[in-house]
Amino acid sequence: MTDSALETTRAAQKERTRQSIMDAALRLSHEQGFAQISLRQVAREAGVVPTAFYRHFESMDQLGLALVEQSFSTLRRMIRDAQRDPDTFANIIDASAEILVRVVKQNKEHFGFVARERNSGSDVVRLAIHRELELFIAELSVVLVRLPHIGSWSSDDVRLAAGLFVRNMVYRAEQVVAMPDGRTDREEEIKDKARREMRMIVLGFEKWSSDG
Amino acid sequence: MTDSALETTRAAQKERTRQSIMDAALRLSHEQGFAQISLRQVAREAGVVPTAFYRHFESMDQLGLALVEQSFSTLRRMIRDAQRDPDTFANIIDASAEILVRVVKQNKEHFGFVARERNSGSDVVRLAIHRELELFIAELSVVLVRLPHIGSWSSDDVRLAAGLFVRNMVYRAEQVVAMPDGRTDREEEIKDKARREMRMIVLGFEKWSSDG
DNA sequence: CGAGTGAGTGAACATGCGTACACTCAAATA
DNA sequence: TATTTGAGTGTACGCATGTTCACTCACTCG
Numbered sequence: 001m002t003d004s005a006l007e008t009t010r011a012a013q014k015e016r017t018r019q020s021i022m023d024a025a026l027r028l029s030h031e032q033g034f035a036q037i038s039l040r041q042v043a044r045e046a047g048v049v050p051t052a053f054y055r056h057f058e059s060m061d062q063l064g065l066a067l068v069e070q071s072f073s074t075l076r077r078m079i080r081d082a083q084r085d086p087d088t089f090a091n092i093i094d095a096s097a098e099i100l101v102r103v104v105k106q107n108k109e110h111f112g113f114v115a116r117e118r119n120s121g122s123d124v125v126r127l128a129i130h131r132e133l134e135l136f137i138a139e140l141s142v143v144l145v146r147l148p149h150i151g152s153w154s155s156d157d158v159r160l161a162a163g164l165f166v167r168n169m170v171y172r173a174e175q176v177v178a179m180p181d182g183r184t185d186r187e188e189e190i191k192d193k194a195r196r197e198m199r200m201i202v203l204g205f206e207k208w209s210s211d212g
Numbered sequence: 213m214t215d216s217a218l219e220t221t222r223a224a225q226k227e228r229t230r231q232s233i234m235d236a237a238l239r240l241s242h243e244q245g246f247a248q249i250s251l252r253q254v255a256r257e258a259g260v261v262p263t264a265f266y267r268h269f270e271s272m273d274q275l276g277l278a279l280v281e282q283s284f285s286t287l288r289r290m291i292r293d294a295q296r297d298p299d300t301f302a303n304i305i306d307a308s309a310e311i312l313v314r315v316v317k318q319n320k321e322h323f324g325f326v327a328r329e330r331n332s333g334s335d336v337v338r339l340a341i342h343r344e345l346e347l348f349i350a351e352l353s354v355v356l357v358r359l360p361h362i363g364s365w366s367s368d369d370v371r372l373a374a375g376l377f378v379r380n381m382v383y384r385a386e387q388v389v390a391m392p393d394g395r396t397d398r399e400e401e402i403k404d405k406a407r408r409e410m411r412m413i414v415l416g417f418e419k420w421s422s423d424g
Numbered sequence: 425c426g427a428g429t430g431a432g433t434g435a436a437c438a439t440g441c442g443t444a445c446a447c448t449c450a451a452a453t454a
Numbered sequence: 455t456a457t458t459t460g461a462g463t464g465t466a467c468g469c470a471t472g473t474t475c476a477c478t479c480a481c482t483c484g
Contacts, residue, residue: 010481014431033332036247038471050472052432060472119386120245120332160408164380171379174331196372204416222451226461250441263443264462427484433477441470447463454457 018056021046022070025063026109034064034113035121064117064125071110072132078103079139092147093202097195100169101187104176112177115170133170137162149209161205168197230268233258234282237275238321246276246325247333276329276337283322284344290315291351304359305414309407312381313399316388324389327382345382349374361421373417380409 024045028037039060043050057063078099082088088095104111118129140162144150150158172194179186236257240249251272255262269275290311294300300307316323330341352374356362362370384406391398 008481010429010431013481017431033247035245035332039473040471049433051434051474054473055431116331119328119330120247157408160405161412164409164412167379167383168376193372196369197376200373200376200416200420201413202416203419204412204414207415207419208412220451222459222461225451229461251443252441261463262441263445263464266443267461425484427482429480429482431478431480433479435475435477437472437474439471442468444467445465447465448461449463450459450461452457452459454455 014056017046017048017052021048021053021056022063022067025067026113029067029116030109030112033120034067034117034125061122061124064122065128067113068117068125068128068132071107071114072136074103074107074110075114075132075136076139079136079143083143089146093195093198096169096198097191100172100194101176101191104173105187108177111173115174115177118170133166137166140166147205149206152209157208161201164201165198168201169194172197226268229258229260229264233260233265233268234275234279237279238325241279241328242321242324245332246279246329246337273334273336276334277340279325280329280337280340280344283326284348286315286319286322287326287344287348288351291348291355295355305407305410308381308410309403312384312406313388313403316385317399320389323385327386327389330382345378349378352378359417361418364421369420373413376413377410380413381406384409 021042025034025037025042028041028045037060039053040050042060042063043053057066081103082095082099085095085099114129117125118133119126137159141155141158144162144165145153145155145158150161153161172190175190176187179190233254237246237249237254240253240257249272251265252262254272254275255265269278293315294307294311297307297311326341329337330345331338349371353367353370356374356377357365357367357370362373365373384402387402388399391402
C-alpha cells in the first residue's frame with residue numbers, strides 16, 4: 001500500500017518489468033536499429049518470456065512510441081535547463097555547445113534512438129519523432145525570438161532559423177553518440193565544430209535582420 | 213558479338229537481370245527501408261528465383277553497396293552539371309535550389325535511398341554512404357572556395373561551411389522525396405525554404421570572413 | 425481467510441527466412 | 455558440329471519469428 005522506494009507491490013513490479021523491456025529494446029536498438037530487432041530478442045534481453053511482452057505493449061510499434069516519448073522527455077528537460085541557466089543568454093553559443101555535449105553524453109541511448117530512428121524504421125515511430133522534433137523547434141523558436149537580432153523577424157523566419165539550429169544540433173548529437181567513451185579529445189573537437197557552426201548561423205541571423 | 217542496343221548476348225541479359233534486381237531492391241526499400249527487406253522479397257519483386265540472386269550479388273550487403281554507388285553517381289552528376297551552368301556563379305543560391313529540387317525529383321529512388329539508409333540499416337551500407345557524403349562535401353568545398361568571401365578562409369572553415377550546406381541540402385532533398393507527386397505548391401515552398409536557409413548561411417559566411 | 429486477478433510461463437503452430445544442392449538447357453566457344 | 459559454360463530453376467533443410475492458448479501461483483482485496 002505504501003509507495004516507498006523498494007516497492008514490492010504488483011504494480012511496482014509490473015513497472016519494473018516494463019522498464020526492463022524498454023531498456024532492453026534501447027540496448028538492442030543501439031546495435032541493430034529498432035526496426036531490425038524482434039519481439040523475441042527484446043523479451044530474451046529483458047529476461048522475460050515472449051508472451052509476457054504483451055502484458056506491457058500490444059506491439060513493437062507501441063514499444064517504439066513509448067521509447068520516443070521517453071527520449072523526448074530527456075530532450076525537453078535539456079532545453080528547460082538551458083533556459084534556466086543565466087549563462088545561456090550571456091553567451092548562447094558556448095552554453096549550447098557545452099550543454100549539448102554534456103547532456104547527450106549522459107543520455108546516449110535516448111539521443112541515439114532519436115537520431116537513428118528519425119529517418120528509418122516503422123512509419124509510426126518515424127512520424128512520432130518528426131512531430132516531437134517540430135515541437136522542439138517551436139520551443140526553440142520561443143527562446144530565439146528573445147535574442148537581440150531576432151525579435152523583429154517574421155515568425156516564419158524564426159522557425160526556419162530554429163530548424164537550422166536543431167538539425168545541426170541533432171547531427172552533432174549523433175557524433176557524440178558515435179564517439180568512443182574514452183575520447184575526450186574528440187569531444188572537444190565536436191564541441192568546437194558545433195560552436196563554429198552555430199556562430200556561422202548566428203552571424204547569418206545578424207546580417208539577415210540588418211538586410212531586411 | 214555486336215554491342216548494339218537490343219543486345220541478346222549472355223552478358224547483356226545478365227546485366228539486365230542484375231539491374232532488375234537493383235531496381236526491385238530500390239522499389240522495396242522505398243516502402244520498408246533496405247535493412248527490412250529480405251533476399252527472397254527482392255528476388256520475388258525482380259521476377260527471379262531466390263537462388264538466382266547469388267549469381268549477381270554475394271549478399272544483401274553487396275547489393276546495398278552497389279545501390280550506394282549507383283545513387284552517388286547520380287549525385288555527382290548533379291554537382292558537375294551545376295558547375296557547368298553559368299548561372300551558378302551568378303546566383304549560386306537560386307541556381308542551387310532550382311537544381312536541387314529538379315534533380316532530386318527526377319531521381320527520387322536514389323536520393324530517397326541515400327537519405328533513408330544514411331543513419332540506419334547495415335553498418336557496411338551506412339559507412340559507405342558516409343564516406344561518399346564526405347567526398348561530396350570535399351567536392352563542394354572546391355566550389356565554395358572560389359566564391360568571393362570564402363577564398364581567404366582556412367580549409368577547415370570551408371569544410372565546415374560545406375558540411376552545413378550539404379546537410380541542409382540532404383534534409384530538403386528528403387522533403388522533395390517525401391512530397392506527393394502532384395503537389396507543385398509544396399515544391400515551391402520547399403524551394404523557397406531552401407533558398408532562404410542558404411541565404412542565412414551565406415550571410416553568415418560574409419560576416420565570418422569580415423570578422424575573422 | 426478465501427476468492428479472484430493478472431503478471432509471467434511453456435508448449436505449439438504456421439510462416440518466411442537464408443542457403444545448399446543437383447538440375448536444365450540456351451548461348452558461347454573450340 | 456560437339457563440348458563447355460553459367461544464368462536461372464526447384465526442392466529441401468534447419469531456424470527464428472509473431473501469436474495462440476491453457477497454465478500457475480503470488481499478490482490483492484472483499
